[in-house]
Amino acid sequence: MGKVRVGGFAVSLDGYSAGPDQSLENPLGKRGPEIFQWFFHTKTFRAMHGEGETGDSEGLDEKYAFRAMDGFGAFILGRNMFGPIRGDWPDEDWKGWWGDNPPYHAPTFVLTNHPHDPIVMEGGTTFYFVTDGIESALDKARKAAGDLDVKIGGGVSTVRQYLQARLVDEMHLAVGPVLLGRGENLFEGLDLDALGYAVTSMEQSERAMHVVVTKR
């Protein structure tokens, strides 16, 4: 069975992994993109977003960007990661932030309290909507992934719930030299040491401190 991993998860110096006031215009919240400076220049990111493979293909940032999307047979996303809509689904129009061909290319399970039919996208991504909790979503994702890993794709609240439940095996964080001051904090009130997590590697690029956290 594969691992359950968080990868390419950006965090500010003061612990924020998303800025405040997420909206259609600000999917990462205000100033959220500032913590992804290590990612935007990579070949992996640019290829994902159809900007061609013209990004940096060398270096630590690309190494971690590639790992953050490689080897996964299924993904789990929080509802806010899927879109800005809250409460009941007004219609079937919203199909995620990513256009017709999302970067997942695998079954992708969206946590929500509001039932929604699956959405089959181009390129192998199908969004399934799970209303019976994070363990159920992980069971479904593990079955779908087979021997491959399952990625907890975010957002912050979803990653925190899986960490709190000790269901994450490995988490890669990219700590950016930015003070957001407000937003969604990854660490606040979460005693990762008591939960059995420890830093097992650190490598540093020009733009971020890349840290791998592993469950003991």
Added chain:
Amino acid sequence: MGKVRVGGFAVSLDGYSAGPDQSLENPLGKRGPEIFQWFFHTKTFRAMHGEGETGDSEGLDEKYAFRAMDGFGAFILGRNMFGPIRGDWPDEDWKGWWGDNPPYHAPTFVLTNHPHDPIVMEGGTTFYFVTDGIESALDKARKAAGDLDVKIGGGVSTVRQYLQARLVDEMHLAVGPVLLGRGENLFEGLDLDALGYAVTSMEQSERAMHVVVTKR
């Protein structure tokens, strides 16, 4: 007039600058020393602690360790930074963690609610006890420092109070790849962006991410 600086201030990946349960045996709190790995091997640290100048004299860690003790004409310490005693002073015996010749070599102002006569130590350090607040302590320290800088030496609560009051001009943080999980958090509830602080430089050593935060 000199700057008001925080320097050589270690912080864990999850924002803790001291571990829990500070005591005579654990001046930095439990596991606190783990966030100072960047510092203990430096020539500056070893010279301060009478271990001779046999530490690393090259490299980023030494550069920041040296800056963190250089150019100061006065220091301000919280009462817990001065010692483990709480409440009234039981006697005059406690003279700080540092022995007869503390590493400050300048007037050092200790914030406390409990009056105490000054303590003249060897090597130019005199501890003065200030009972009328952080602004008063800074006024006294600035007068004592003349053209030199004033260092807010810690602990966490003292640094947070001076940041909240926007009285810190510059802060060097050394972010260590450690998850403490508990202790005294530097960032929690402190919106440094709204207070006018931003990261102005980042350099990374094998042991820490060295970040300089400056008031706009």
